[in-house]
Amino acid sequence: MNQLMGQFSHPDSDAVPALECRNVGRTFMIKKGIFAEKQPLKAVQDVSLQVNRGEVLAIVGESGCGKTTLAKMLLGLLEPTTGEILLDGEPINSVSIKDIARKVQPVFQDPYSSLNPRKTIEQIISLPLKVHEIGSQASRRARVEEYMRLVGLPKRLIHSYPNQLSGGQRQRVAIARALIMEPKIIVCDEPTSALDVSVQAHILNLLQDLREELNLTYAFISHDLAVVEHLADWVAVMYLGRLIEFGKAVNIFNDPKHPYTRALLDSVLTPDASLGLPEITLGRGLPNPLTPPSGCYFHPRCPEASDQCSAEQPALIKNENRLIECHLYG
């Protein structure tokens, strides 16, 4: 596996990847009913991927595919049950949660619920500095003002409360709070899906600018594939906790190989009035992850499934310019 991944590292750098997952898995024990036995739910299984500094990794898939669980593990909020996560080549579980927070910071989906309504913008943005006991009150204030400028928030809002801000401004506050610890990696979980389209464009442009300016690495979780194509360098497609296709965004978008990736891309509704609605051949919804299907997890919905697909699970293999888990490319 790691040799497979190695072929994807940047050709012109020997640098360690900013972020690396090695066979990462997370199993939850779920109890259905008071007297029921606990059952294992494999939310994430055997995911291996890596991103270099300054690159954007997008994780895509339907709800329930494990992308948020993976994001929580990247943030150090959940421990993987198997495998390991490395930040700059250093295993994440060897450092304290505070040190993880200096390297990885989150931006969440809903800026209405991710900001404390009873704190001012200054208090919200400076909280990480306070927790880490960095600087005096005056120097913290200066730092907050600097980061407010960086994300395009007017200085006069420093004493405002979140409810006095628009959705776009709140998301800027969330970004400033994430950046103030000067992390190298930002985990964005659907950062624009709660915003209006005109505001979304502002935030996406801001994220692009910040990446260039600060050489940030993003792990970007989104279900909006148009946004993903616009931002991402690498795309990881997940299905029922498994990584089923991984490669350069341009390769995946120009030539999706896995039947699930193809279906996902077909479902994107571009604003083109001359086109009708696409016919999606995925018959039904996501199966219950407590009782995953036999063989390839995708076979009950796959239009190209064969007997082999229901019998044995395909392995993740390298195919041309990507990794893929499908018998069609075995």
Added chain:
Amino acid sequence: MSSDTVLEVENLSVDIAVPAGTLHAVSNVNLQVDKGETLCIVGESGCGKSITSLAIMNLLPRKATLAADKLALEDRDLLSLSEAQFATLRGDRIGMIFQDPMTSLNPVFRIGDQLEEVYIQHGKGGRKEARERAEFLLEKVGIVAPTERLSQYPHQLSGGLRQRMMIAMTLMCDPALIIADEPTTALDVTMQAQTLNLLRSLQKEFKAGLILITHDLGVVARMADRVMVMYAGRAVETGSAEEVFDMPTHPYTQGLIDCIPVPGRTEPGSKLGSIRGIVPALVGDLDGCMFRNRCDLVSDACRSGDIGLIEISAGRAYRCHLSSDESKIKTSVEGAV
């Protein structure tokens, strides 16, 4: 009103009393929906698109007052109806589909009971006919083993399945008009396309008019027969989907279309277009163009006076001082660069 017209609205305005004065949520909106036709109302939050649909259904909040010259469903004048009369229309002649099927289905009743209730409540028949109708419609919306599903509770179904149940419920009484407010926003992309396909084919089959309210331009382009773009409580541009997307005339419509990344059109990693500023407050006396503070083509003429809808052709209109050629200057200049 032609015999094919399902809904006709003329000069609809909705004012809401707020502590600071009167909020003009919707101002002078005209719309018409024909049998089997889809009208998409598109705009950002706060533009009045949901209030417009609530006004049609007489579900406005108590603080809101409605004024209109005409509000007619089929041949009924809705303005003269009492609330009790309205209650018999909703669910019967007007069907509603909301964004989140989990909050619009009652969690403590079986799906079957909820579907049948609509039918029985409106005096369409007894429990046996209701059950038959429910099973028939569940098959229509592509649910396998409908009998089994009818005895389940909403929490036992996935999001996509729940939204299909809502579509089936809406069709129980064969409505003349379906109002769907962001019906697929809570769904996964794969489910979105399937659900929209279903909604469209059933609406055509049952010959109902459909008002689809959404902020998603992709959904509008693929679903709409006609489009109404709303901004600050007003219709700023109307036309067929092709007209609005291929030749957007109002600067706001142009701005919206430039804002979204489109695979194949926008260069990955390039800067997206954006609309500066924020939506104006709609409280107090409103004068001039509501978009002027965010418009790149603003002139003195935009600051005052009433800017009416300028009709280019039947059903195609825009609300802007500039002639349709002038307002396109921006796009053509950008296109040249």
